[in-house]
Amino acid sequence: MDFSLKARMLSKGKTVFLLVLIIFLVSIFSAGVLAQKIGYLELAKVTASHPNSEKLTQLNQELRTELQTRQTKLNQEGKGLEENELKKLEEQFNKEWDPVKQTILAQMQALQAERNSDILQAIKAVGEEKQYLLIINSEVPVFTGSDINDYPIVLYGGENVTQDVIVVLERIVKGK
Numbered sequence: 001m002d003f004s005l006k007a008r009m010l011s012k013g014k015t016v017f018l019l020v021l022i023i024f025l026v027s028i029f030s031a032g033v034l035a036q037k038i039g040y041l042e043l044a045k046v047t048a049s050h051p052n053s054e055k056l057t058q059l060n061q062e063l064r065t066e067l068q069t070r071q072t073k074l075n076q077e078g079k080g081l082e083e084n085e086l087k088k089l090e091e092q093f094n095k096e097w098d099p100v101k102q103t104i105l106a107q108m109q110a111l112q113a114e115r116n117s118d119i120l121q122a123i124k125a126v127g128e129e130k131q132y133l134l135i136i137n138s139e140v141p142v143f144t145g146s147d148i149n150d151y152p153i154v155l156y157g158g159e160n161v162t163q164d165v166i167v168v169l170e171r172i173v174k175g176k
Contacts, residue, residue: 036133039161040154041123043137049166051173052115056108063104070097122169126161135161 047053074093078086127135138160139150 039135040138041162
């Protein structure tokens with residue numbers, strides 16, 4: 001009986017030791033994972049802070065104004081014309097308009113590419129400097145009927161790095 005009791009106690013001791021060891025290892029592993037920082041940012045706010053966003057708005061307005069001006073001119077010149085003459089006038093209008101439109105669109109694409117590159121560079125710099133495991137956009141645009149609204153993705157936790165990214169972005173833009 002003594003032998004059986006010692007064997008059971010030894011077995012229970014091993015079980016308890018294994019449980020304590022498992023709990024210890026899990027807590028160490030969890031602490032390592034939890035020590036990783038996750039950041040989030042308001043990408044729309046960062047994008048709006050880039051100087052190219054204002055330039056893009058101006059170019060977009062320029063594009064609209066130019067189109068409206070040309071459309072008004074076409075309407076005035078096209079009054080009272082026969083269908084064939086009106087088609088010729090529209091073809092001429094399109095022939096003149098396409099290069100202007102393509103030039104403005106090319107400028108817009110170049111500004112967008114530069115802005116996106118600068119933003120990614122700033123996000124990466126903040127992530128590396130502050131040792132974030134992950135930085136995510138905190139909101140996603142959602143179409144709700146006739147409007148586009150921002151729907152929050154991050155509902156709890158993380159660290160808002162929006163302002164940090166804007167500061168680095170300003171340094172990147174000034175350095176160009």
